[in-house]
Amino acid sequence: MLKKESISKVPSSPGVYIFLKKELPVYIGKATNLKVRLLSHLQSARFNRKEKLIIEEADKIRYYLTGSDLRSLLLEAKLIRLYKPKYNLRGRDDKSHLYLKITFGDKYPKIFPIRGNEISVDQEVFGPYPSQKITLELIRFLRKIFPFCTQKNISKAPCFYSKIGLCNPCPNAIEKITDSQEKSRLQRIYRKNVNNIIKLLEGNIENVIQELYKEINILISQQKYEKALNLRNRLFLLERLVNRRFSSDGNELIFTDSQKPMASLKHLLINYFPQIKRLSRIEAYDISNFAGKQVTGSMIVFTNGFAEKSNYRRFRIRSNNKKTDLDSLKEVLCRRFKNKWPSPQLIIIDGGHPQVETGKKVLTDLNKNIPLIGLAKNPDRVVIGSKTLVTLRPELNNQGFNLLRYIRDESHRFAKKYHLFLRHNEYSVY
Structure with missing residues (x-):
């Protein structure tokens, strides 16, 4: 029977794990965070019969680090097809499995x-x-x-x-x-x-x-x-x-352990922003519009690597049809710093060089010395808002880079939700 101590040395990384009984697999699974997933098996065993049987029968755990959820998905499928562990098949007939x-x-x-x-x-x-x-x-x-x-x-x-x-x-x-x-x-x-x-x-x-x-x-x-x-x-x-997160329950990527992504992000930026001592508060900004109408801005906040949704803010851009996205970004940043909210240690803007230059100018005019970066797409890359703009394209398994991308995607989601709400109200007839 497996105990909590046997999981203590398992890393908090993406991978595939195998519960073994006398070197034969009884259950195979994948996880974005191996340690957290294995601990959840132990916790579930207290009230779930199948989980209890797996824990009681297994005498050993083997795991493979994959570096991404896609690799985990493919390796998990390959191993299940090869070994046909009984607890992967139990409770589901052949008809329910997709190939x-x-x-x-x-x-x-x-x-x-x-x-x-x-x-x-x-x-x-x-x-x-x-x-x-x-x-x-x-x-x-x-x-x-x-x-x-x-x-x-x-x-x-x-x-x-x-x-x-x-x-x-x-x-x-x-x-x-x-x-x-x-x-x-x-x-x-x-x-x-x-x-x-x-x-x-x-x-x-x-x-x-x-x-x-x-x-x-x-x-x-x-x-x-x-x-x-x-x-x-x-x-x-x-x-x-x-780098995509494959989830059968529709959830997006969530960092269950923020320490490594935060340390990786700090390491990514420290050469360009030596003033960074910690990244306890990160703010991300996004501008959304539809054919130049219903222009909105959003600000999301991450505290110590986790979304702080109570601090999210929305900005409806003040009516001016001639405003560009850069003008809207400038307005949002200026309005944000009129409020006495806690100061961020890092600002992330959705966009490349033009957006970063606009953000830098706003911070300079407001006498704010806050590190600012942009996240551009196709391909995803980081634009460093230092004296001379530098573009970085870290490895796809860089946890700091993935945290930035997750924050950017969360910013998109929040901005889009508000924008769709305004469009619905504009065109709805009551």
Whole structure:
């Protein structure tokens, strides 16, 4: 029987864990924070029969650090498929488990979800995955990065999805080509897309990323800049997928232990802002509008790495149709510092160089010496508001960087919610 002491040395990192009985897996799971998840198993064992049985039977825990939730999801599915632990299957029949099937025998292989009881003995599948939501979300992201066809039969005209980049090259269009060399070239591209998806589902993420970087460099050397740009955008999508939080309950990423992300963030910024001693209060700002109307601003607050929702504030930009987003940002910051709220140790602005320059000028005019950074997108990068603006693109597994991105996303969510509320009130008829 496992005890709390056996979990004390488990790190607070993303990974996959295995409850073992005589070296055989009885339960396999994944977690964003291994230590917290394993401790929750112990706590749940007091009132949940299944959890109690797992804890009582297991005599050992093994874990694998993965660095991201996607890697955990893929490794967990692979291990469950390999070992078939009884407590992963108990309480759910085969019909409830979702897998991804690839039609390898087709001229143009397709990828789609399949229930466990629909799998034949000779079929190769990937999974099982925790829920339908996660499975469909995974397919949606994979298809944006490596397009593939979902039509059962070849038709005469290119499909709708080919027009929005989700089926490219489209088998319908390929089959109409009379030039055998061009047709063969496009067929190889389609197969390569499917093979890259297979590599990702098998967990060979780094291999795929390295191959994409090589292809981009080759295209640049050949001065095929448009193709290189298209491939770069797909690479950014893949990096977003790697860093994405997959949750079957719809929750977003939450840092259950803020110390490491906060220390990592301080380490990321200290060379540019030596005055940073602590980051107990972080404020993030976002401007939202719809076609220049109903312009709103938002301020969210994180205290010691956690959202302090009681300190969130909304700003309705004062009527002026000629105002730009930068003008609105300036107004929000000026109005914020007219209030006697606690001073932040860091300000985060959604945007790049123009937004950071605007924020710096406001702070200078107000005689405020507060570190300020921007978070720009596509790809995500940090713009440091030092004397000369510096752009950083930390590694995707950098916890400080991920904390910044989480704060930015929370700021978006809060701003969007208020903006939609105002739009609803404007157009509602009572």
